Amino acid sequence: MSKIHVSAVVNGEPIEYLCDPAHTLLDVLRDQLGLTGSKEGCGSGDCGACSVTIDGRLTCACLVLGAEVDGMSIGTIEGLAQGDQLHPLQKKFVEMAALQCGVCTPGVLVAAKALLDRNPDPSETEVRYWLAGNLCRCTGYDKIIRAVLDVAADMKETAR
Amino acid sequence: MAAANGAGRILAGGTDLLVQMRAGVVAPGAIVDVKRIAEMTTIVEELGGFRIGAAVSAAVIGEHERLAQAWPGVVEAVNLIGSKQVQGRASAGGNLCNASPAADSGPALVAAGAMLTIQGPKGRRDLPVEKLHAGPGRTTLEPGELIVSIVLPPRPARSGDAYLRLIPRTEMDIAVVGCGVSLAFEGDVCTSARVGLGAVAPTVLLVGDAASALIGSRLEPDAIARAAAACRAACRPIDDKRGTIAYRTKIAGVLLARATAIAAQRARSH
Ligand code: FES
Numbered sequence: 115m116s117k118i119h120v121s122a123v124v125n126g127e128p129i130e131y132l133c134d135p136a137h138t139l140l141d142v143l144r145d146q147l148g149l150t151g152s153k154e155g156c157g158s159g160d161c162g163a164c165s166v167t168i169d170g171r172l173t174c175a176c177l178v179l180g181a182e183v184d185g186m187s188i189g190t191i192e193g194l195a196q197g198d199q200l201h202p203l204q205k206k207f208v209e210m211a212a213l214q215c216g217v218c219t220p221g222v223l224v225a226a227k228a229l230l231d232r233n234p235d236p237s238e239t240e241v242r243y244w245l246a247g248n249l250c251r252c253t254g255y256d257k258i259i260r261a262v263l264d265v266a267a268d269m270k271e272t273a274r
Numbered sequence: 275m276a277a278a279n280g281a282g283r284i285l286a287g288g289t290d291l292l293v294q295m296r297a298g299v300v301a302p303g304a305i306v307d308v309k310r311i312a313e314m315t316t317i318v319e320e321l322g323g324f325r326i327g328a329a330v331s332a333a334v335i336g337e338h339e340r341l342a343q344a345w346p347g348v349v350e351a352v353n354l355i356g357s358k359q360v361q362g363r364a365s366a367g368g369n370l371c372n373a374s375p376a377a378d379s380g381p382a383l384v385a386a387g388a389m390l391t392i393q394g395p396k397g398r399r400d401l402p403v404e405k406l407h408a409g410p411g412r413t414t415l416e417p418g419e420l421i422v423s424i425v426l427p428p429r430p431a432r433s434g435d436a437y438l439r440l441i442p443r444t445e446m447d448i449a450v451v452g453c454g455v456s457l458a459f460e461g462d463v464c465t466s467a468r469v470g471l472g473a474v475a476p477t478v479l480l481v482g483d484a485a486s487a488l489i490g491s492r493l494e495p496d497a498i499a500r501a502a503a504a505c506r507a508a509c510r511p512i513d514d515k516r517g518t519i520a521y522r523t524k525i526a527g528v529l530l531a532r533a534t535a536i537a538a539q540r541a542r543s544h
């Protein structure tokens with residue numbers, strides 16, 4: 115089958131690639147663009163390890179074809195830090211040990227950022243429901259939730 | 275689609291299609307992405323009601339304030355489909371076409387009296403949503419037909435709808451039973467009602483007898499009991515790991531009573 119030409123923006127950088135029509139965006143990111151931060155936990159939309167944003171909208175890269183995103187803007191975990199400046203969420207996760215093996219972490223961070231971008235002051239329940247699509251087999255979730263709430267509290271503090 | 279000779283697949287949100295491709299259940303000869311078709315990806319207010327493009331994502335539906343005000347039950351049902359990530363892609367049209375009897379959008383849209391606009395090689399036609407499903411995974415669409423949009427009728431004053439499902443967890447699960455109820459009142463008297471049930475038969479059900487029990491009543495306990503009994507009588511469920519026949523049947527009546535109470539309360543404040 116012939117390949118499809120796609121131009122998109124990934125983490126702010128214009129990018130072009132040729133992709134197999136059956137390959138997912140996750141395949142393209144990891145295997146063609148070398149962006150291996152997004153993980154494949156299940157490939158079926160259940161685990162959230164592949165979370166990315168498309169035009170600002172949180173989604174699973176494993177449920178999107180590489181050919182679908184022509185003209186769109188993709189945000190991945192690699193776009194969170196500014197150079198060697200970690201994003202506040204990343205800093206807090208390290209500080210509060212909100213990760214163990216780390217496989218779920220990129221997806222959790224991308225999803226948490228998407229939440230705080232639209233709701234800077236979420237309740238614990240809102241955080242828990244928002245992150246329900248991000249499975250973690252290590253932490254028991256509590257530290258993840260605390261870390262996200264802590265970042266939201268810090269943001270409120272600085273905004274004052 | 276025509277060129278693919280039956281091997282073509284429509285791609286809306288992709289949250290079912292890509293999973294099926296990966297599992298090897300389908301191997302499409304052609305995939306047609308419909309998300310660049312404007313009328314399939316927009317919500318417009320029309321004749322007092324709403325026309326929702328079949329490929330509009332659940333997230334966009336959830337953010338539409340006037341739609342959520344007019345049809346809260348439909349919006350809450352669509353926003354129960356999968357995680358936030360899945361909601362960013364999954365569409366009501368796709369959820370309907372996947373034709374799972376347990377799909378959350380089904381009972382709420384049936385209760386709402388939604389009409390589907392269908393486009394095919396022979397032109398356009400309208401179909402009441404309850405006529406779409408033929409069985410698990412099967413629809414009555416002809417080869418080459420697709421759902422373009424879903425039309426919700428105007429809402430009179432004192433009307434309300436609600437959708438409830440039973441799942442063993444709090445999020446991210448498939449309904450054991452789903453129940454949608456839409457009501458309208460004049461004073462305290464219920465003047466119109468529609469009830470949709472999911473996961474209790476091979477297709478989503480429109481339960482006319484439950485609606486008849488409610489219409490003309492003031493939702494007295496006796497009327498609710500008759501409507502609940504009608505729901506139980508309509509059930510033809512299967513036994514599976516999610517629930518037994520007896521359990522599903524009993525729960526159908528319970529959810530009818532609860533969803534009716536919520537719809538009535540919304541109608542009072544609408
Ligand atoms: S790999 Fe995409 S949700 Fe699990």
Ligand code: FES
Pocket residue numbers: 212213214215216217218219249250251252253
């Ligand atoms: S830290 Fe191991 S899966 Fe979450």
